[in-house]
Amino acid sequence: MTVLASGSKGNSTVISSSRTRVLVDAGLSCREILKRMALAGEDPATLDAILITHEHIDHVSGLAVLARRLNIPVYFTEPTHRAWVRMVTPRTTMTYAKWLDHIQQEKEARAAAVAQGTSGVENDTNPDAPRPAFEDVGSTAADTTQAPISLEAACDPAPATKSNPAHLPAVEYFHSGTSFSIGDLDITPFTIPHDAVDPCGFVFSAEGIRMAVATDLGYMPPNVKAALKRIDALLLESNHDLEMLRDGPYPWSVKQRVLSRVGHLSNHATAEFLSNDYDGGASYIVLGHLSESNNAPELARIAAEQALANHPKLLGNRILLAMQSTPLEPITI
Template sequence: MSSSFRFLILASSSAGNSAYLTDGHTHLLVDCGLSRRETFLRLQNAGVDPDCIDAILISHEHSDHVTGLGAIAKKLKKPVYLTQATANSLEPGAEQQYFQPIAAGSLLQIGTFSVQSFSLPHDAVDPVGYVFQSEGRKVGVCTDLGYMPDSIRFHLQDCDLLLLESNHDLEMLKVGPYPWSLKQRVMSRRGHLSNDVVSQFILDDLTLRTRHLILGHLSEQNNVPALAHMVAAQAIERRGLGQLELTVAEPRKQSVTFEL
């Protein structure tokens, strides 16, 4: 298989979210939750020249996804795709000249990538996930959602690589340090996915085509990487998905580069 198709998580947690994807022709940045300096440093550490980025895609307006957007967009001067409601919710700035508003659910062509957006149930104004297809490969990026409706299960079918939220362990959340109002928000249908929900998704929906499953957006207070990995690995074993490589994106850390 060609190593020109690559996926890299620069960060995935409530402290910041950003990922890089390329098929060797088009180079995309998904979310800008790190500063420009840190984003570019992590790209360079992986051998990626930040100037190669052709477009930026934003999932929603929460700060852990857009902190670096203004500075990054102004430096790269490349299109920024996001929903109109998300754009409207951001502080006005010079970077808005690069905004390309999209409708949630729309299919985009960005360079050599076909990009399907889809709505997410989350407490943001108009949050979306993305599925990217090029050269016969399919990559899904789906974090910040409270549950898994059928529409999302449909879009995530047959991904070669999937970044999926595994935010919290329900028992850790219940006894953890969060105030009750925040616990309710996280557990709600507009909050975040638990390890158990991810396990059920693996049992019900993952197919033999999926080669890489990456668990992301782990809570640093209500989860631990080893626990998220264990719960998902048990489901993978029950399904007999021996071909599947399971990875946990540890909070605040850059991942290895995944090749498809």
Template sequence: MSIRVAVLGSGSSGNCTFLATSRARILVDAGFSYREITRRLASIGERPESIQAVLITHEHTDHISGLGRLAKQLRIPVYISALTRAGLPPNTELPAVETIEPGKRYQIEDLVVEPFTIPHDALDPVAFRFSAEGLRVAVATDLGYLPENVKDHLRGCHCMVVESNHDLEMLRNGPYPWYVKQRVMARTGHLSNAALGDFLRQEFDGEAQVMVLAHLSEQNNHPQIARMEAASALEQRAASHLKLVVSSQSEPTEVFQF
């Protein structure tokens, strides 16, 4: 038994993550066009026809822009909360829906799916923890801070895809209007490099073998800055064994296998 994970792309223009076990193949979010998702799947050696489900974190465009076409083309179920589904564009047709609730568990073949609530300015935003044969993966982006329930779901994970959205100084001095800066920095906004660093420095349990920094702002962050902040925190936590990867908006990460 193994779990394979690849972030197909992550950022303000689109988000999609691939996860597979020996029997299950799923996507988290569909924030690129169907054509782009299939292209990125092909680049990691996967066929779109093999995907069995897509799970949606929230209704913002960078997470659902390709959802309707993807679900219709592949005839696969969409795992989505009732409120998030209600927030989709009116013309979004979903051939099959599995309604999910935070705090409950769902089974897709040999994969256990646990959605959990996150603080973000959406109708019913969730992140996910996945388990199969004792292996655990968390995908948690688009959250203004790390409350205890999120930290609990990150603990014990072998792979973490976690937000490192912005550098605070770059955001404060950047071109965004002040109200947008306030939204990003709010407790229902996006996680800063510094906030993630504080968690890693103070509360990271050291279990993860791979950590993928995701949803980096193109305007208010830089891959090297995000990496340095996280790497410094991990070094102070004596977690230098961990593989630290910065995801990209434009191309997939490598495929990580556990």
């Protein structure tokens, strides 16, 4: 497990076995993800897929460019994929009925040109011919197939072409609660309570080792507690200190959202889980998604360590802190 970044400004983690390597979320820019991977000694060319937990921007901001750059598939739940496509696709100003009318007019114009013995191609290239508003997503009225335009093999978009922002090399769907495999990684997604369309966490299994990613959840429901049994390395949310959040700079509406059952886990909630429901199986517990405004790393660490101190048998667990600005040293088990 290599946590490249964790926090409200972007999240991304590499999970790998000896033969398979996947990226969980792409919440930084393509260029920054590649930079972080280089710093952590991870080779982007070896990534087999990208998995998305949910469609919030701090988990998908670099997704399309990175997937096209590396030419690898992206795994979503279907509702999350649909929500992401809606989010990244520019709104159009032409209705479908008007577009059909425009297509009919072009057909009639071409037919008239042929009847007069001229080339219909000239009409297609007439600079005065009207164009549909959704031309900016990679199609024109004369191109009804709307073939996607890929970015060039770099993190910068091709300057001379307009790209389809929702185009991906390949899309695979999974369902929370139903396991699937990528290479020799067995992956079990589980539903988490968060204010997204269909958010999930993941348990990864390979070669007798189990790792889990569980962030962006408002509380710890029974299905999440069950999923996090017998885990060897756990990335777990410890988002905010309750007092810092209540006294902090966020508007009250945002504070209510964070504190809600579809918001984020506090240090206290994470400590309660570690004290009451955690089975102690992990060699490493990585505290992630720490708020830069409403938490302090040492507060999160102390709360977790105190929770484990109530169970002497759990003291062998190593507590690590995932940061927003720098990648964490790779965890190898």
